Amino acid sequence: MPAPIVPLRIAAYTVTSAAGVGKAPLRAALSESRSALTANDFGPAPLPTWIGRVAGLESAALPKPLAAWDCRNNRLAWLGLNGDAFIDAVHAARERHGAARVAVVLGTSTSSIGATEDAYRHLDADGAFPADNRNPSVHTPHSLASFVQEALDLAGPSVTVSTACSSSAKVFATAERMIRLGLVDAAVVGGVDTLCGSVLFGFNALQLVSSEPCRPFDAERSGISIGEAAGFALLERADDARRRVPAVAPARHGGGGRPTAGRPAGLYLLGYGESSDAHHMSTPHPDGLGAERALDDALARAGIDAGAVDHINLHGTASAKNDEVEAALVARRFPATTHASSTKGVTGHTLGAAGIVEAAASLLAIEHGLRPGTVNTRVLDPACGPQVRIEAANAPVHVALSNSFGFGGNNCVLVFGDASAGGSR
Amino acid sequence: MSGGVRGGMLFVDGIAFWAPTLPGWPAARAAFRGEAAPLATPVKRPAPDILAPAERRRAPDTVALALEVAAAAVRDSGLDAATLPSVFTSAHGDLAVNDYMCSTLANEPTSISPTKFHNSVHNAAAGYWTMATGCHEASTALSAFDASFGAGLLEAATQCQADARAVLLVGVDVEAAGALASVTASTGLLACALVLSPRASERTVATFHWSLVGGKSGPTPIRSAAARSLAGNAMAGALPLFEAIAVAEPGQEAGAVALALAPSLSLVLVAKASAPVASTTAPALAS
Numbered sequence: 001m002p003a004p005i006v007p008l009r010i011a012a013y014t015v016t017s018a019a020g021v022g023k024a025p026l027r028a029a030l031s032e033s034r035s036a037l038t039a040n041d042f043g044p045a046p047l048p049t050w051i052g053r054v055a056g057l058e059s060a061a062l063p064k065p066l067a068a069w070d071c072r073n074n075r076l077a078w079l080g081l082n083g084d085a086f087i088d089a090v091h092a093a094r095e096r097h098g099a100a101r102v103a104v105v106l107g108t109s110t111s112s113i114g115a116t117e118d119a120y121r122h123l124d125a126d127g128a129f130p131a132d133n134r135n136p137s138v139h140t141p142h143s144l145a146s147f148v149q150e151a152l153d154l155a156g157p158s159v160t161v162s163t164a165c166s167s168s169a170k171v172f173a174t175a176e177r178m179i180r181l182g183l184v185d186a187a188v189v190g191g192v193d194t195l196c197g198s199v200l201f202g203f204n205a206l207q208l209v210s211s212e213p214c215r216p217f218d219a220e221r222s223g224i225s226i227g228e229a230a231g232f233a234l235l236e237r238a239d240d241a242r243r244r245v246p247a248v249a250p251a252r253h254g255g256g257g258r259p260t261a262g263r264p265a266g267l268y269l270l271g272y273g274e275s276s277d278a279h280h281m282s283t284p285h286p287d288g289l290g291a292e293r294a295l296d297d298a299l300a301r302a303g304i305d306a307g308a309v310d311h312i313n314l315h316g317t318a319s320a321k322n323d324e325v326e327a328a329l330v331a332r333r334f335p336a337t338t339h340a341s342s343t344k345g346v347t348g349h350t351l352g353a354a355g356i357v358e359a360a361a362s363l364l365a366i367e368h369g370l371r372p373g374t375v376n377t378r379v380l381d382p383a384c385g386p387q388v389r390i391e392a393a394n395a396p397v398h399v400a401l402s403n404s405f406g407f408g409g410n411n412c413v414l415v416f417g418d419a420s421a422g423g424s425r
Numbered sequence: 426m427s428g429g430v431r432g433g434m435l436f437v438d439g440i441a442f443w444a445p446t447l448p449g450w451p452a453a454r455a456a457f458r459g460e461a462a463p464l465a466t467p468v469k470r471p472a473p474d475i476l477a478p479a480e481r482r483r484a485p486d487t488v489a490l491a492l493e494v495a496a497a498a499v500r501d502s503g504l505d506a507a508t509l510p511s512v513f514t515s516a517h518g519d520l521a522v523n524d525y526m527c528s529t530l531a532n533e534p535t536s537i538s539p540t541k542f543h544n545s546v547h548n549a550a551a552g553y554w555t556m557a558t559g560c561h562e563a564s565t566a567l568s569a570f571d572a573s574f575g576a577g578l579l580e581a582a583t584q585c586q587a588d589a590r591a592v593l594l595v596g597v598d599v600e601a602a603g604a605l606a607s608v609t610a611s612t613g614l615l616a617c618a619l620v621l622s623p624r625a626s627e628r629t630v631a632t633f634h635w636s637l638v639g640g641k642s643g644p645t646p647i648r649s650a651a652a653r654s655l656a657g658n659a660m661a662g663a664l665p666l667f668e669a670i671a672v673a674e675p676g677q678e679a680g681a682v683a684l685a686l687a688p689s690l691s692l693v694l695v696a697k698a699s700a701p702v703a704s705t706t707a708p709a710l711a712s
């Protein structure tokens with residue numbers, strides 16, 4: 001088992017999804033159990049499915065100095081960075097620590113491949129990319145992190161993590177290690193994925209796409225709804241935050257009386273676990289072996305037991321296999337009091353951005369005592385234990401878990417908490 | 426801090442290399458030392474025997490190459506593959522699969538092959554590797570354009586140092602295919618792998634201090650004609666380190682090797698027994 005980590009403070013975070021730009025619209029949609037999915041109208045020949053589409057990207061051009069990076073994914077990244085004044089928080093961190101002391105670690109599954117797909121539809125007479133879509137830095141996975149590093153004027157390590165649907169969960173692990181070793185003092189983590197032909201037609205080819213809005217953990221679920229999203233978080237050491245936060249404020253929902261673990265009020269990354277199924281490229285291990293291993297490592301790094309987990313944001317894609325395996329894992333490992341749900345009925349499965357979107361949903365849960373429901377789901381699969389809930393609830397959340405499982409059997413579990421949660425280091 | 430931001434020590438306990446004219450580390454090492462020439466006739470891509478025969482034929486080039494060097498490096502280290510976390514890095518992923526995906530989407534999108542789709546994920550090689558070796562440890566797949574090898578080495582060295590565990594690093598890039606070749610600069614096939622360990626062992630072939638150093642001095646240039654012949658591949662950023670390991674003599678001080686990480690940041694490795702020397706590297710970072 002890995003040793004517990006020193007929790008890192010989430011100094012700022014933001015999320016932009018089909019629900020809207022910034023945290024407030026996602027919080028509202030989760031609170032009202034409202035789906036943001038719409039009938040698929042993406043691309044020249046839309047498949048009959050439902051999508052989580054971010055409105056207005058077509059007209060959201062990048063500022064002139066960044067125009068060479070233009071593509072749907074980087075537009076969404078830029079829109080996302082501007083949510084909740086996240087850019088200002090990063091600029092303040094840059095001032096505090098220096099540009100070279102802030103890493104950029106971002107996850108994506110397909111990055112700017114939509115721009116590459118466009119180029120293939122408009123090849124010139126020689127079979128080459130059209131003149132207006134030839135920036136080599138766009139047609140490559142690292143388009144995302146290199147664009148964001150330039151947009152934020154940072155000069156530390158910059159890397160794009162691309163492990164399919166666990167991508168933007170694993171970025172927390174990479175950043176934690178860099179900060180722990182003192183390579184950097186802060187990290188911008190997160191991820192962006194946009195709708196594109198590759199994922200819509202690719203998941204369709206695997207017969208994983210539903211023709212109706214996805215119904216995670218429903219006995220009659222019929223597949224996923226693909227979405228797009230951008231999300232970011234700024235990670236710093238807790239003691240850096242203590243220097244700036246004058247007093248320990250009581251938590252907003254019932255946490256006032258709880259002893260803190262010696263940290264200032266706020267939101268923290270408590271732990272993470274990463275693992276491999278070693279089973280199949282596109283189907284999870286039938287016994288959830290990899291997922292459980294990631295869970296065990298995450299709990300160990302957080303220094304907590306499963307019983308301390310108030311809420312789980314499940315991977316819950318509404319694919320037959322994922323939900324079956326994940327439901328069984330949750331049923332056997334958590335007490336009935338743990339409130340587990342999937343938010344994919346709200347945002348869609350945002351693939352490489354799912355990790356950060358659901359990290360944001362978990363942080364909203366802690367901040368506002370909001371335990372989301374499983375939207376669109378009518379009758380739970382009998383494999384579900386009492387933990388999986390259709391209805392949202394308002395109750396304090398001190399510790400929240402977020403599950404992200406990807407192709408290639410790539411698993412990541414994140415643990416977030418308030419100042420009272422986790423180890424007292 | 427005069428040597429930049431200190432990372433730590435790393436011990437190379439396993440090494441592997443593969444290119445069509447330098448198929449294997451012994452051939453590459455000899456060529457980088459100027460003791461032998463690269464093959465005049467390139468060999469076909471490797472068929473790693475850890476894949477089942479059918480997989481061996483069907484695997485995309487990136488997967489075949491990655492598994493070949495991963496298996497060779499782990500064999501060299503004497504460690505059990507199932508115990509090693511892994512870091513796979515590639516600037517562009519499988520460009521032939523991407524070309525297939527984008528061409529098919531442009532022409533007949535509903536005919537996409539499900540297998541090609543799941544092989545199009547950047548972590549395909551990591552997935553096949555963990556399946557082939559029964560490895561349940563963490564695996565990741567990274568990209569950082571021209572700095573992909575440096576970024577992969579940083580992640581692997583960071584994991585090795587932070588969790589005091591041996592880590593497998595694999596770097597692969599392939600030739601640009603189809604219309605992608607009009608924008609993406611990558612020629613030929615190139616794959617390399619290292620097993621990094623947090624402590625010395627009887628298998629250790631090289632030992633480095635590593636650090637992050639700011640400034641725009643750029644990466645260490647390639648020194649041999651043999652390495653220069655591979656410079657068109659997007660993983661060529663790995664070549665200066667493999668050259669340095671090839672030419673190192675026991676007990677002899679080696680110069681620093683700088684690998685690009687970002688436009689103004691390098692990962693600098695200095696062979697053990699020589700202290701980090703600021704004069705051989707870029708201006709130090711304030712830290």
